[in-house]
Amino acid sequence: MHQSGDLAQQPAAARAYRALERMIVILDLAPGSTTTEGALIERLQLGRTPVREAIQRLAWEGLLEVRPRAGIAIAPLRPGDWLRVVEARHGVEVAMARAAARHATHEAGGQFAQAASAMQRAVVSGNVIAFMEADKSLDEAMALAADNAFAARLAAPLQTHSRRFWFRYKADTGLAVAAEHHVAIIRAVLDGDDEGAARQAARLMALLRSHAEAAGRR
Incomplete structure (x- = not known):
């Protein structure tokens, strides 16, 4: 893992991941709430592919859950x-x-x-x-x-x-x-x-x- 450096110089997938991770950490995406891939693309102003890659990585890390036909659920805070x-x-x-x-x-x-x-x-x-x-x-x-x-x-x-x-x-x-x-x-x-x-x-x-x-x- 490398130092983030200037985020603007990173690949789009890395920028999408860092932005979504930050939104989850500071509860900008509220625990237990649901959203959609389209809504996240709109918020991040990044392409579908990097946002999808970021979503998949965050799902693997347990910070959100992709629910087919039901959107994306942000992990609750227990x-x-x-x-x-x-x-x-x-x-x-x-x-x-x-x-x-x-x-x-x-x-x-x-x-x-x-x-x-x-x-x-x-x-x-x-x-x-x-x-x-x-x-x-x-x-x-x-x-x-x-x-x-x-x-x-x-x-x-x-x-x-x-x-x-x-x-x-x-x-x-x-x-x-x-x-x-x-x-x-x-x-x-x-x-x-x-x-x-x-x-x-x-x-x-x-x-x-x-x-x-x-x-x-x-």
Whole structure:
């Protein structure tokens, strides 16, 4: 997985995917709602083929469901599922952080720095959507640094599901603490401290687990 870079320079299918993913994460496409391929093409102003490819990918990731002759259903948000997502993420996130600390290149370091700066700006301004974008960029930088395409493909959809839950249940109070945990991982990665990076990734998963457990009690 690569850093998103300038989205306008990406292939149409990648742009369609990123736009639809964002709309799902920030609940612009409401959980449990239905839409149609035509409506999404109209909203995105992209061709049928790239939008269809994006829909198929998001369906495989469990973020929507294509229902023949009944439209496209956006995945519901069940509070108890957040804990399942975090439990599934834990091992792969720790493994990727450890690998990133061992293999991070200068290019990956630059991407980490840009994403961390964007996250800190989002915290200062209280811009939750910008924080979501920065979090996505950090995940992409981690995937690039870890140099393990298998882990990246496993982690990416879980990260998207987790961002969606976080946006729904913690966006009003959790920016600064979440940013602090992410920055701690980045520092360990850039220091080449593989065990420290793994510990910090586990700390972030523990934080998310506490949020998920609280959401499940609501």
